Amino acid sequence: MNAQKQTRPGHNARDAERVDVVAVTGLTKRYGRRTVVDGVDLHLARGSITGLIGPNGAGKTTIMAMLLGLVRPTSGRGTVLGHDLSRPGDYLSRVGALIEGPAFFGNLSGRDNLHYFARLGGHNRGVIPEVLELVGLQGREGDPYRSYSLGMKQRLGIGAALLGDPELVVLDEPTNGVDPAGMRDIRAMVRRIAAQGRTVLISSHLLAELEHVCDRVVVLDQGGLRYSGALQDLPGSRAEVILLRGLDTSDNDALGRMLSGRGLAVERRADGFAVEVGRGDPAQLAGELSRCAIEDGVRLVELHHQRQSLEDRVLDLVGTGTRS
Ligand SMILES: Nc1ncnc2c1ncn2[C@@H]1O[C@H](COP(=O)(O)OP(=O)(O)OP(=O)(O)O)[C@@H](O)[C@H]1O
Numbered sequence: 001m002n003a004q005k006q007t008r009p010g011h012n013a014r015d016a017e018r019v020d021v022v023a024v025t026g027l028t029k030r031y032g033r034r035t036v037v038d039g040v041d042l043h044l045a046r047g048s049i050t051g052l053i054g055p056n057g058a059g060k061t062t063i064m065a066m067l068l069g070l071v072r073p074t075s076g077r078g079t080v081l082g083h084d085l086s087r088p089g090d091y092l093s094r095v096g097a098l099i100e101g102p103a104f105f106g107n108l109s110g111r112d113n114l115h116y117f118a119r120l121g122g123h124n125r126g127v128i129p130e131v132l133e134l135v136g137l138q139g140r141e142g143d144p145y146r147s148y149s150l151g152m153k154q155r156l157g158i159g160a161a162l163l164g165d166p167e168l169v170v171l172d173e174p175t176n177g178v179d180p181a182g183m184r185d186i187r188a189m190v191r192r193i194a195a196q197g198r199t200v201l202i203s204s205h206l207l208a209e210l211e212h213v214c215d216r217v218v219v220l221d222q223g224g225l226r227y228s229g230a231l232q233d234l235p236g237s238r239a240e241v242i243l244l245r246g247l248d249t250s251d252n253d254a255l256g257r258m259l260s261g262r263g264l265a266v267e268r269r270a271d272g273f274a275v276e277v278g279r280g281d282p283a284q285l286a287g288e289l290s291r292c293a294i295e296d297g298v299r300l301v302e303l304h305h306q307r308q309s310l311e312d313r314v315l316d317l318v319g320t321g322t323r324s
Pocket residue numbers: 031036054055056057058059060061062063205323324
């Protein structure tokens with residue numbers, strides 16, 4: 001395996017960087033009259049990590065299966081690694097995937113399982129020590145697979161996907177059911193994989209599992225694209241606010257007078273007030289409010305900045321129900 005991917009013969013290095021590894025538009029899958037993926041556009045830049053986020057049944061696995069030639073798209077066009085999406089045989093040797101969970105032999109060690117799959121796939125078995133290191137299983141590679149934690153099993157599955165030295169790595173919900181420490185290990189491993197110049201597409205139904213690892217997210221719901229772009233640009237419906245609460249009723253009354261006298265956008269809450277930050281700097285506004293409260297003799301027990309979480313923003317886009 002190359003530490004830094006080389007440009008394939010016949011490819012100009014600049015072109016390789018410019019052309020998206022995946023560039024598909026209008027990807028659609030219908031089963032009978034049911035549309036499960038509906039006109040999705042997907043563009044993955046080389047070396048990027050893209051999170052495919054959506055509730056159960058959103059269409060994540062179906063999109064991945066269409067890219068991998070396992071499911072034939074009803075419509076849509078584009079390229080994967082420069083080859084036409086309709087001819088997966090032309091590009092699949094450069095793609096590694098973990099989809100629907102790994103299937104290994106329980107009695108064999110992690111290393112022997114990789115040997116088996118390398119032989120089966122016609123891959124160079126010399127890469128196995130490097131793969132084991134990359135997925136963080138060195139030291140445990142000789143233990144039987146059945147003794148591995150779920151996180152280790154998933155990492156071995158990702159290791160198997162890397163045996164062919166792929167340029168594109170597709171991982172379907174690798175963190176599903178894995179404990180927080182296991183998730184952290186998987187995230188670190190995904191970063192190492194992308195740092196080698198590989199392009200990663202990874203799915204989850206929870207943004208929180210991926211938000212610290214993705215460059216971009218694609219949010220799906222009921223087969224439709226709801227958002228595609230950088231995490232920090234996810235639209236938020238609720239305003240950023242500074243929350244304030246006085247010690248008792250008289251402090252809250254005084255707080256109400258203080259805030260209304262300053263022309264701020266204020267909302268009365270059950271246990272205090274929310275002041276909209278608007279376009280200003282939240283830290284500066286919080287500092288000013290604190291100073292005013294001291295000047296007016298208002299005793300505060302709460303003053304903090306509340307921002308809508310990224311997970312909440314995704315839930316705004318997709319609703320909360322599952323649709324499998
Ligand atoms: N072969 C099939 N025939 C009919 N419907 C299917 C088929 N495969 C998938 N579906 C339906 O397509 C929809 C999308 O499924 P898909 O597995 O792609 O969603 P997902 O986002 O990966 O969900 P999950 O997180 O549950 O895996 C679901 O409603 C599913 O029931």
